[in-house]
Amino acid sequence: MSQPPRPSLPPARKRLGQHFLTDRSALERIVQAIDPRPGETIVEIGPGRGALTDLLAARAERLVCVEVDPLLVPILTARYADRPHVTIVEGDVLEVSLPSLVEGSWALVGNVPYYITTPIIFQALRTPRPSRMVFLVQREVAERVAAAPGDDAYGALSANVQALAHAEVVARVPAGAFYPRPKVDSAILRLTPRADPVVTxxxxxxxxxxxxxxxxxxxxxxxxxxxxxxxxxxxxxxxxxxxxxxxxxxxxxxxxxxxxxxxxxxxxxxxxxxxx
Structure with a gap:
């Protein structure tokens, strides 16, 4: 018996800053960077069309996906209906309490819209923090976050983030890895909250x-x-x-x-x- 066709996917919405990552190697690099571990929950920001979600669902014991686009939520819900360890939540990540979605240890991952990158990073760094975070962000922002004192890119964003977490640019991702293609390149940024934050x-x-x-x-x-x-x-x-x-x-x-x-x-x- 043939499977019913998947529902057609809505086009990317510029208002939501949607640029879907389609490059398989970049997707796998993100999964490697977040490295799902036994007993923890992975929270994904903006699953979009599910390309990264598919790979995370195959590795994570529990996966919670927060999607703001009401056109994509029912499609994602139907797509993962036969996977009880995957939960789709409709909501704006800046308005959702991420810690309330999980029990025990958790990690955060996502392809972050460029226009809300900084607010998302600082929201994620509020206590209680995830054990680690991996974000796909604009390359310039990633390099600023991870810059060391004395570097040209080092600034207020660098100091504020690094007071709370160790920052590392894992890999650079060209604009051609996305659809629709953005105007700038991106990078995979990994943040690991400090055991001894510089500030309380x-x-x-x-x-x-x-x-x-x-x-x-x-x-x-x-x-x-x-x-x-x-x-x-x-x-x-x-x-x-x-x-x-x-x-x-x-x-x-x-x-x-x-x-x-x-x-x-x-x-x-x-x-x-x-x-x-």
């Missing part, structure tokens, strides 16, 4: 504000940056940096997340909001 949850907002303010003055020396961030006089700013073991002539682009955290904790006041 209570410090994260102030840390982010300080780092944003510092990189808004990235070519200035730290003696001037600290003065402006905390409203200090020259002597007080230099004394603060000395207590932190930081050369007053350094620039923000050379400081590690740990160095920024030392400044935050040594400062007599909260950093000024750079947006004001």
């Amino acid at each position: 949850p209570e410090e994260e907002v102030a840390f982010s504000r300080m780092v944003q303010g510092a990189f808004g003055q990235r070519r200035k020396q730290m003696r001037r940056v600290v003065r402006e961030l905390f409203g200090l006089g020259a002597e007080a700013a230099e004394a603060l940096l000395a207590r932190c073991g930081i050369d007053v002539a350094l620039r923000p682009e050379t400081l590690s997340p740990e160095a920024f955290a030392r400044i935050l904790r040594a400062a007599p006041t909260a950093p000024r909001d750079p947006s004001r």
